[in-house]
Amino acid sequence: MFKFQVPQKSDLLLVSILLVLSIVILYLPTGFSETDTNNSERVKALVLETDNSLIVETGIIKTGTQSLNIKILNGQFKNKELRAFNQLVGRMEFDKYFIPGDKTLTVLNLSKDRSQIISANVIDHYRINIEAFLLGLFVIFLISFAGWTGVKAMLSFLFTGICIWKLLLPGLLKGYAPIPLSLIIVALLTSAIIFLVAGTNKKGIVAFLGAMSGIAITCFMAILFGTLFNIHGAIKPFSETLLYSGYSYLNLTEIFLAGIFISSSGAVMDISMDIAASQAEVYQANKNISTKELRGSGFAVGKAVVGTMTTTLLLAYSGGFSALLMVFIAQGTPMVNILNLNYVSGEILHTLVGSFGLVLVAPFTAIIGAWIFTRKKVKK
Template identity: 50%
Template sequence: MRTQSAKRDTILIAFFIILSVVLWNIPTPFDDRIDENATQSKGRILSVDNSQLQHHSLVTVGVQVLDVEILEGKHKGETFTVSNQLMGRLDIDKAFTAGDTALLVMTHKPDGSIDSVVPQDHYRIGLEVTLLCLFALLLLLFGGRTGAKALLSFIFTGLVLWKIFVPSLLLGIAPIWLALAVVAILTGTIIFLVAGLTRMGTVAFLGAMLGVTSSCILAVWATSAFKLHGAVMPFAETLLYAGYAHLNITEIYVAAIFVAASGAVMDLAMDVAASLQEVVDTHPEISRKEALLSGLRVGRAVVGTMTTTLLLAYSGGYVTLLMAFMAQGIPVINIFNMIYVAAEVVKTLIGSFGLVLVAPFTACIGSVLFTQKQKSAQPQKQLSTVLHQS
């Protein structure tokens, strides 16, 4: 039995490895919009001329004149003098100093020579890859085989979001139904990769999807009741003005609410399912009602911390918003009535609703499936005992 389970597990892992490789190599419908005459390269800032900059309190405007050296590719070693325009916006401006590394975007002439060089931003790719590798190594060292499966699900999730979810949203596919389908795929992948094709995985998956569906329904209602719209999301207006005015950004906002909460929901569903299975395996004679009560007690304990975790995770994203309003002496009732704050409140509360509901959902499903196994096995055990005595 264990050999068959390990075989199914290996087949599942191989399937998602192949699927991840396929997704990595499949182009998105928007790849052809990338300028083929532009290439990227790591570069070093050799010197900086700040004589044309003007400083106004916290704001700096003007032009930096930079001498840069290309560090990669066939133009490695070549140097150029380029300009870096500062617009007086701290959120998008980047100021360089001598010795910095930058991501250089180069356009080419028909003969292959460089036409222009633009320092896009500080070079962060190397550090990002290093952190990713350290994370993967730590996960493998600590988790072993389970850690490897978790890493595979992490990579697969990122590929699905980038290669399927985001392009499909841009193509105008119904955001809510699309998000539900993507969450179902990712939930199944993550849970069954970690738990295997087992009853525990089935219980966790069904409980998580019921929680996500509840969050979706509540998000649709709350968005209408609170008079919210998708323009509260960062870069939503930029997207509309960039030629995507046909997109329903309010539905995208609804989808974002339960997609963001789905990770915590499946985590809680797995906690309850694993704990409940342990209880049933330890006490095979447990009744369905007792199993349900045990699952609910586990759910209560976990929900108590998970909802606070969700609050901290969301509030960290808009703490500067609250600081700005408080610094201006705006009353609390005014603050929480503003659309930006109300949108974050809805995110937090709807996600918390999903967490609270997923525990009893998972406990109910687990109490049925786990005890069903024990009940079906009980007559066989009794029959074998009678035959042995005779």
């Protein structure tokens, strides 16, 4: 039967601090406000009827206007039925197609006194409920399995999301140097996550220092090889759109390079925590162990972990551009051409540089851990 672990005072203090910090960051103004919030309202609506007579189908592509009869399900205009329109531009990645019974996110354009609806724009299928259900299910399973550690892991999960949404992304949009800003945010997240899960003890210190060493190496290699690969950051989807939206001052290449060590930082933390935890257990079982022996123990665990983690990033990233590679294979594009394309080279850079960090964090953490855990014995 599951038994909930009694939290220590240090854990409760750290959780309280992080919870307060999360709330403060959540309510920080970013300088970027939603548009037309005064004369518009976002509501959930039910599609009652559709009129597809103005849609032109060319193969699998649909263009034109889909007319919808919708019923508003919440807000001040609840239960009101009205006509809305869904514009199809012929791009499947952007177009939405509705049938009766679908629930939609709809924007109502209102009069100045907000008493009348001027027009209604159907934005997309309504997914908030199922997203909230999935998040709730994840929280239940996490806490049911991991207990108090699951609570701390969930808090670190939410803190990470808040920091990215409220600190990192607005900072990048404001033109702050992407790489230093990203390093500061990653260091903040790494310290919060590791010390929250491992505790403010030697294990936490070893895991933090090991993780930051791996992240620093990944950052250095991203800058070095990013220059050698001669890749522009505009290869990422929607990056160029930012330049045309009034943010021409953004350094897309540095944002792309910062994304390399940001995306690999989670896996780097996993490895450093695995090695730090294993060394902590070995040291607790045998406090007379030498620095060399404990370092060797860390290396042994590191080799086993790295053996599987080296393919982690490859599998994670390959799913994102599998359709692109399938197009090249279907067209019979020579491999040498594929490997030299800028967006393929960008993913190769992303994967290999990130993997370097995963490999190098293991020996660094083992060396740091052996010194920290046995340093008192050495001093004697």
